[in-house]
Amino acid sequence: MSANHVMNTAMYALARVLLLVGACIAVRPALAQQPSSVSASTPTFASVALHDVVDSKGELDDDAVTTDRLVSFFDWLVGNGWTAVSLDDIARAGRGEDALPAKAVLITFDDGYRSLYTRVYPLALAYGFPIIAALVGNWMEPPAGSMVKYGSRMVPRERFITWDQAREMQRSRLVEFALHSQALHAEVVGNPQGNTMPSAVTRSYVPGVGYQSEADFAAALRADLASGRAMLQRELGRAPRALAWPYGRYNALGTQSARDLGFEFALVLDRGPAFLNEPLRLVRYLPTYNPPLLELAQSLRPDPNERRVDRLVCLDPAALWAGDEVASNERLGRAIERVRALGVTGLVVDAVRHDAQGRITAAWFPTRELPLAGDWLSRVAWQMHTRADVKVYARLPHRRALAALGDEARVQRLYEDLGALVPLDGWLLEDAGPLAQPVRFDDPPPLFEHRPGIPLSWSAWVVRERRRSMLKALGRTDGPDALGWRAFAALDAARPGLELLWLAPTRAVAAPHPLAEISLVPTGFGDPVADNRLARVDPTLLSWFTGSAPPDARLLTRKAVDFQRHGGVSLGWCPDDPVADIPAAAVAAPGVSASIFPLRR
CATH class of the missing domain: 3.20.20.80 (Glycosidases)
Structure with missing residues (x-):
């Protein structure tokens, strides 16, 4: 895809934004009313973990959102005084060098779908939003025209971005790439009954052999992260400083491996806000089933005292x-x-x-x-x-x-x-x-x-x-x-x-x-x-x-x-x-x- 086509797509996105302003105006305060920055001691910020972006509801899977829903969300952020922040912003605030805005949100996209380039990147250019994009090494490695093992099925390599597209997005300085593991975005057999569980937190079970030892599990985990980190450094010219754990699952062994390998940030899918003093456990909200704009908005500032019904x-x-x-x-x-x-x-x-x-x-x-x-x-x-x-x-x-x-x-x-x-x-x-x-x-x-x-x-x-x-x-x-x-x-x-x-x-x-x-x-x-x-x-x-x-x-x-x-x-x-x-x-x-x-x- 040419740069001209990307910019044309960006202009198309801007046109869609203008059409959606009327729909959003009822919930948008005047920009002049947006709050000022708070002190550097503000400990938390919001973060969202998005995945694929599709044009029609018929293309949706559990984690995807439609293009119009994403545009509505981005427009709502602008209209309601939210500021999309980068990892640089978070690092500076964590060191006490600068303050995060009162309404700060970290926007991330996992898996490296083709829509990251065709849909998300043009919107990032249009809005000036920094984006964190997490890539799986095993899905990026195969050549064009081949098939990629995606969960339990095979999909065309073209479902994901290319390295050339990744380099173009990185040059914009709006998109920073994180590692989503080399091959851990998969499941392994985790018990004698054959249940499959996330590989990053599961000691695999082999009939007749038993459970993987803690030492072997830790070594395999570290080797995967090291391999993926080296791949991104080779292809993009810089080692990733952020790791997005597959399925949001992690443990103390994984966190220590990430720290030892030089990762400064780790993205997870726990509930609640992200804390500046926990860079290796940055919590993200995961939208599912193409949620309406109201749910997306509420996810950024949920009621911290919502009475749970158990x-x-x-x-x-x-x-x-x-x-x-x-x-x-x-x-x-x-x-x-x-x-x-x-x-x-x-x-x-x-x-x-x-x-x-x-x-x-x-x-x-x-x-x-x-x-x-x-x-x-x-x-x-x-x-x-x-x-x-x-x-x-x-x-x-x-x-x-x-x-x-x-x-x-x-x-x-x-x-x-x-x-x-x-x-x-x-x-x-x-x-x-x-x-x-x-x-x-x-x-x-x-x-x-x-x-x-x-x-x-x-x-x-x-x-x-x-x-x-x-x-x-x-x-x-x-x-x-x-x-x-x-x-x-x-x-x-x-x-x-x-x-x-x-x-x-x-x-x-x-x-x-x-x-x-x-x-x-x-x-x-x-x-x-x-x-x-x-x-x-x-x-x-x-x-x-x-x-x-x-x-x-x-x-x-x-x-x-x-x-x-x-x-x-x-x-x-x-x-x-x-x-x-x-x-x-x-x-x-x-x-x-x-x-x-x-x-x-």
Whole structure:
């Protein structure tokens, strides 16, 4: 494509912008009202991870957006006082040399689709927006006319930009290229049942051989990043300073490899804003299903105190484990459909097996420290996450683990093995008070507006920052509570972005734990104390209905409806029987479901 054609396309884009101004004017304040820059100490900014850009809805896939939607978004940014920033801007602000604008957004495009040159580049020229574009080495390497392995299928090499086009865009000084790995944008088999998982965070499983060792995994990860970095340096004349993790997945091993190889920035897909003091974990919002302009706009400044609606249910893998693969998978399939029918948002899954006295006897995942009850937890977690669209939280009490193993170092290794081999979304912390000792938290200055009457101190991203401060202080503490925090740190190193669930030790807790995303308060059925709590529900807490047996569906429904009528938001119950369907999903779902009508995605 000639330079003249590129500029003609840019002019076409500008014409489209002018046509869209009228459509956007209702939501656009006058440019004179845009806020001035804030101090260099402003810790956060917004970032968005876009992919392919297509002209018609018929060409869309999950991550693509249409051209008119992208133009609308860019025009909205200009009209609402947002400033697209570069990595240079972020680096200077991180060093305290300059201030980011009050409304700063980092715009990134992953995968290097052809539309990066034919659609995005002309718009970058038209708007003067800096763009970060992440390339996959294995998709750039094949010659023209060949086929490229893209996920599980082969696509023409022409689906992606050429090196000549990349060099032209780089010369504009508006497009900076990042590495999206050399060959990690793929999945590998991650358990004996054959589930495929993101290769950047998964130790591959080979039948008859077993799991890849940590040393081999780390070496392969480092070699891939080094190879991709060398390719971009050879083709573009400069080594990339930014790495975009494939699928947004990363861990402590990968972060250390990136740091050792000289990467200054790493782009991920966690929730929340990006922090200047975390350049190797720059959080990005991922638009899916060609979202409307309103959703794109709200993603830049989401409500930090949005009241999440959670429905949590216990799951014991032993209930689904039949000893053979066929029968076990059949039970798992029925359990998945039941979870969907109940409208559950998360499962609290036992990671270990207990005896009648509650002592840990074996693990549902391979570990150096316990006998193997069955290599089953990874399968359950992955299937529930991908097929039932729920979060999976591991239940592995650290005090019981210490009682079983007798040594804190062995407990630490147990949690390291859990994090390394099981795809988790979080962990349930039990037997720990609100805080073992006072900890001073320096909450970051707020970036987002928030609703009056709801304390900003409970926003999810502030909770994470507080917890980070707590984990840094672990070296100066000891005792059972400190062991619990070290256990979470081990899991979070392997699965960054994990959520922490805290189970309150008593029913008298009046406020959520300052370091947990979800605080569970035990609640009984037919208990006068519990019934009295319903009259003074704290919407920031999750009522955790417990008992010696799964609740009756009608009783659970009545309690749930009454709970919500008094202002309650989130609830859950334990135990639960997925095989016998107790409580009956068809009866309980109308009262407990958190599904979004008509379908949950």
